[in-house]
Amino acid sequence: xxxxxxxxxxxxxxxxxxxxxxxxxxxxxxxxxxxxxxxxxxxxxxxxxxxxxxxxxxxxxxxxxxxxxxxxxxxxxxxxxxxxxxxxxxxxxxxxxxxxxxxxxxxxxxxxxxxxxxxxxxxxxxxxxxxxxxxxxxxxxxxxxxxxxxxxxxxxxxxxxxxxxxxxxxxxxxxxxxxxxxxxxxxxxxxxxxxxxxxxxxxxxxxxxxxxxxxxxxxxxxxxxxxxxxxxxxxxxxxxxxxxxxxxxxxxxxxxxxxxxxxxxxxxxxxxxxxxxxxxxxxxxxxxxxxxxxxxxxxxxxxxxxxxxxxxxxxxxxxxxxxxxxxxxxxxxxxxxxxxxxxxxxxxxxx
Amino acid sequence: xxxxxxxxxxxxxxxxxxxxxxxxxxxxxxxxxxxxxxxxxxxxxxxxxxxxxxxxxxxxxxxxxxxxxxxxxxxxxxxxxxxxxxxxxxxxxxxxxxxxxxxxxxxxxxxxxxxxxxxxxxxxxxxxxxxxxxxxxxxxxxxxxxxxxxxxxxxxxxxxxxxxxxxxxxxxxxxxxxxxxxxxxxxxxxxxxxxxxxxxxxxxxxxxxxxxxxxxxxxxxxxxxxxxxxxxxxxxxxxxxxxxxxxxxxxxxxxxxxxxxxxxxxxxxxxxxxxxxxxxxxxxxxxxxxxxxxxxxxxxxxxxxxxxxxxxxxxxxxxxxxxxxxxxxxxxxxxxxxxxxxxxxxxxxxx
DNA sequence: TCGCTAACTGAAAGCGCTTTCAAACAATAA
DNA sequence: TTATTGTTTGAAAGCGCTTTCAGTTAGCGA
Numbered sequence: 171x172x173x174x175x176x177x178x179x180x181x182x183x184x185x186x187x188x189x190x191x192x193x194x195x196x197x198x199x200x201x202x203x204x205x206x207x208x209x210x211x212x213x214x215x216x217x218x219x220x221x222x223x224x225x226x227x228x229x230x231x232x233x234x235x236x237x238x239x240x241x242x243x244x245x246x247x248x249x250x251x252x253x254x255x256x257x258x259x260x261x262x263x264x265x266x267x268x269x270x271x272x273x274x275x276x277x278x279x280x281x282x283x284x285x286x287x288x289x290x291x292x293x294x295x296x297x298x299x300x301x302x303x304x305x306x307x308x309x310x311x312x313x314x315x316x317x318x319x320x321x322x323x324x325x326x327x328x329x330x331x332x333x334x335x336x337x338x339x340x341x342x343x344x345x346x347x348x349x350x351x352x353x354x355x356x357x358x359x360x361x362x363x364x365x366x367x368x369x370x371x372x373x374x375x376x377x378x379x380x381x382x383x384x385x386x387x388x389x390x391x392x393x394x395x396x397x398x399x400x401x402x403x404x405x406x407x408x409x410x411x412x413x414x415x416x417x418x419x420x421x422x423x424x425x426x427x428x429x430x431x432x433x434x435x436x437x438x439x440x441x442x443x444x445x446x447x448x449x450x451x452x453x454x455x456x457x458x459x460x461x462x463x464x465x466x467x468x469x470x471x472x473x474x475x476x477x478x479x480x481x482x483x484x485x486x487x488x489x490x491x492x493x494x495x496x497x498x499x500x501x502x503x504x505x506x507x508x509x510x511x512x513x514x515x516x517x518x519x520x521x
Numbered sequence: 522x523x524x525x526x527x528x529x530x531x532x533x534x535x536x537x538x539x540x541x542x543x544x545x546x547x548x549x550x551x552x553x554x555x556x557x558x559x560x561x562x563x564x565x566x567x568x569x570x571x572x573x574x575x576x577x578x579x580x581x582x583x584x585x586x587x588x589x590x591x592x593x594x595x596x597x598x599x600x601x602x603x604x605x606x607x608x609x610x611x612x613x614x615x616x617x618x619x620x621x622x623x624x625x626x627x628x629x630x631x632x633x634x635x636x637x638x639x640x641x642x643x644x645x646x647x648x649x650x651x652x653x654x655x656x657x658x659x660x661x662x663x664x665x666x667x668x669x670x671x672x673x674x675x676x677x678x679x680x681x682x683x684x685x686x687x688x689x690x691x692x693x694x695x696x697x698x699x700x701x702x703x704x705x706x707x708x709x710x711x712x713x714x715x716x717x718x719x720x721x722x723x724x725x726x727x728x729x730x731x732x733x734x735x736x737x738x739x740x741x742x743x744x745x746x747x748x749x750x751x752x753x754x755x756x757x758x759x760x761x762x763x764x765x766x767x768x769x770x771x772x773x774x775x776x777x778x779x780x781x782x783x784x785x786x787x788x789x790x791x792x793x794x795x796x797x798x799x800x801x802x803x804x805x806x807x808x809x810x811x812x813x814x815x816x817x818x819x820x821x822x823x824x825x826x827x828x829x830x831x832x833x834x835x836x837x838x839x840x841x842x843x844x845x846x847x848x849x850x851x852x853x854x855x856x857x858x859x860x861x862x863x864x865x866x867x868x869x870x871x872x
Numbered sequence: 873t874c875g876c877t878a879a880c881t882g883a884a885a886g887c888g889c890t891t892t893c894a895a896a897c898a899a900t901a902a
Numbered sequence: 903t904t905a906t907t908g909t910t911t912g913a914a915a916g917c918g919c920t921t922t923c924a925g926t927t928a929g930c931g932a
C-alpha cells in the first residue's frame with residue numbers, strides 16, 4: 171500500500187512531535203517513552219534522563235485522545251450544575267476543579283438551568299465525550315437517567331444532598347435537618363407565627379427538603395405552616411422583596427420568615443427597610459447558604475452555612491479514589507452550621 | 522463495612538457497543554455507520570434507517586476518544602477564568618456553554634485564582650487533553666504563554682477586554698473607556714474630589730484599565746487622582762467597607778468614590794449607612810458590572826453594566842466559526858452601558 | 873566461572889473511529 | 903444497446919498511545 175504523500179505531509183506540518191519522535195530522538199523504544207510518562211519509577215534513571223531531554227527538546231505534549239483511547243481513561247470528570255451564574259455552585263465547582271487538578275484531571279462543565287431535559291442532554295454529551303466520572307447536584311431525577319449512567323459504568327456522586335438510603339453515593343448535607351435547625355432556633359426564641367419563602371420545589375430536592383424540614387420542625391411543636399404562608403419563587407433578590415410584601419400584607423403578620431436561600435433573605439431585609447419594619451424587633455428573617463453578603467448586610471443575616479466548597483473538594487476526592495480502584499466507603503453526610511446574626515431575635519410583645 | 526454493590530464501581534470494566542457492532546447489526550460496513558453519524562446526508566435513507574435502528578437497539582454511544590483520535594477534533598473547548606466563585610464569570614461561562622452545546626461542544630473549565638502560574642498549568646493540561654479552541658480572560662500574560670497556544674495551532678479568544686492592537690482576537694469591551702464614562706458622569710454632576718477603590722492591577726488588565734480610565738477622564742478636566750486616594754484591594758464586600766472607612770477618615774473628604782467592581786460598592790454603601798453618611802448627598806458612589814444586587818441595594822447603585830453574558834455567547838460563536846473554517850472577521854469591541862441609579866448625585870454645597 | 877532471578881526494555885497488537893480510494897451500482901446520454 | 907457520468911458503499915490504512923509478552927541484561931550466590 172502506498173502512503174498518501176499529501177497525508178504524510180500534512181501530519182508533519184500540523185501536529186507537534188509524537189511519542190515516536192521522542193523515542194527516536196532519545197534512541198529508545200516508544201514503549202519506554204510511554205513508561206517514562208506514566209510510570210517513571212520502572213525506567214532506569216539514565217534512560218529516563220535521555221527521554222526527558224528529548225521531550226524537552228521537541229517540546230512534546232502527549233496527545234490526549236490517543237492516550238484515552240489506548241488507556242481507556244480520559245482524565246475528564248463531568249460536572250453538571252443547575253446554574254452557574256450565582257456564586258453558590260461556583261464555589262463547589264472551583265473546589266472540585268482544584269482538588270482533581272493535581273491528579274491530572276480536568277472538569278467538563280455544563281449548566282442545566284434547573285431543567286431535567288437539558289441535564290439529560292448534557293449528560294449524553296458528556297458520556298459520549300468519555301468522562302471518567304460524574305458529579306451531579308441533587309438526587310431527584312428520572313430513573314432512566316441513572317440507568318444511563320450505570321450502563322456506561324461511570325462512577326458518579328451526588329452533591330448538595332445526603333443519604334438517599336444508600337441508593338446513590340452522596341456528598342452533601344441533610345437539607346431537611348438543616349432547615350429544621352433554623353426553624354428550631356426561631357421556635358426557641360418564642361416565635362409561633364411563621365412564613366416561608368421557598369425556591370421552586372419541582373425537580374429540586376434541596377428546596378423541597380428545606381421546606382419539609384421547616385414543616386417537620388413546626389409540627390414537632392404542634393404548629394403547622396399554613397400553605398398560604400409559603401411563597402414559592404425562582405431564586406432572586408427582587409423575588410424575595412416581592413414575597414415579603416405579600417406576606418406582610420395579610421393579618422396576622424408572621425413574626426418570623428424563613429427563606430430557602432440567601433438572596434430571598436437579602437430582598438426581604440431590604441424590603442423591611444423600605445416598609446419601615448425593624449429587624450429583628452418587628453420581624454425575624456433567616457437565610458440559607460451564608461453567601462457573601464450575609465455577614466455584611468445590616469443587621470447581619472442569621473443563616474445556615476452550607477459546606478459548598480467542602481462538597482466540591484470531597485466529591486473530587488471521592489471520585490479520584492473510586493477511579494484509583496481504592497476501597498471507597500460510602501461518604502457520610504456533612505455538617506452544616508447555623509450562623510446566628512442580627513436578623514433574628516425574640517418576637518416583640520406587641521406582635 | 523459492606524460496600525453498597527449498587528455503586529461499587531471498578532474501573533476498567535467498561536463495555537458498550539462499538540461502531541463495528543452497530544455495523545454488523547445493521548448489515549452494513551463500519552464506514553457507513555460512521556457516515557450516518559457525521560454526514561447523514563450522503564447515505565441512502567433506507568440504509569440510514571437500518572443503522573438508526575441498530576444504534577437504538579444496541580444503545581450505542583460513540584467513543585469520544587476514538588473519534589477525536591481519528592478525526593483530529595475533540596469537540597472540547599477550554600475556558601480558563603480568574604475565578605468562578607463570584608457570579609461575574611459564571612454568567613460568561615454559562616452563556617458560552619449554552620452557545621456551543623448545540624454544536625456538540627462542551628467546555629472544559631478551570632479557575633486560575635488570578636495566578637498566572639496556575640493559569641499556565643491549566644493551559645498545559647488542556648492543550649494535552651486536546652481542546653479544539655480556547656477562551657481566556659484578559660490579555661495580560663507572558664508572551665511564552667501565547668507562543669504555547671500558537672504552537673499548538675489552537676484558535677483562541679480573549680474576553681473581558683477589547684482591542685489589543687489586533688494582536689489577539691478579543692471579545693469584550695474597553696475597560697478604560699467604560700471607567701472614563703463613569704468618571705465623566707460624576708464630573709458632569711460637579712464632583713471634583715475623587716477617590717477610587719480598585720482591584721489588584723497586577724496580572725489584571727481589566728482592573729488596570731479601569732483605573733487608567735478614571736485617571737484619564739480626570740486629567741481631561743485638569744484634575745488628578747492622588748495616589749493616596751486609590752485603595753487597592755482584593756475583590757469583596759468587606760474590603761469595600763474597610764476601604765471606605767479609610768478614604769473618609771482623611772480630610773478633605775472625597776465627594777465621589779469610584780469602585781472598580783460592584784462588591785466594593787456594596788461594602789461602601791453599607792459602611793456609609795454605618796457611619797451615618799447620606800448617599801448621594803454626602804457622597805456619591807459608583808460600581809462596576811451591575812451585578813445582581815445593584816438594583817436592589819438602596820439607594821440603588823449607579824454602575825456600569827458590562828456585557829458578561831454576551832461575551833460568553835459571542836466568544837463561543839467566534840470559536841465555532843473559526844473551527845468551521847469560516848471567514849471570520851476580527852470581532853469589534855462590545856458596548857457597555859452606564860446605569861444611573863440613586864447612589865450618585867451632585868455634591869452638596871457644604872462638601 | 874556458571875546458573876538463576878530480578879529488573880528492564882522493545883516489538884507488536886490493538887483501543888474505536890474517520891477517511892481515503894476504488895469498486896459497485898444507478899442513471900442518463902448517445 | 904453501450905458509453906459515460908454521478909452517487910453510494912465497503913475495504914483498509916491509519917490517528918498516537920498503552921500494554922502485554924517475550925526477550926535482554928544485570929546482579930549475585932555458589
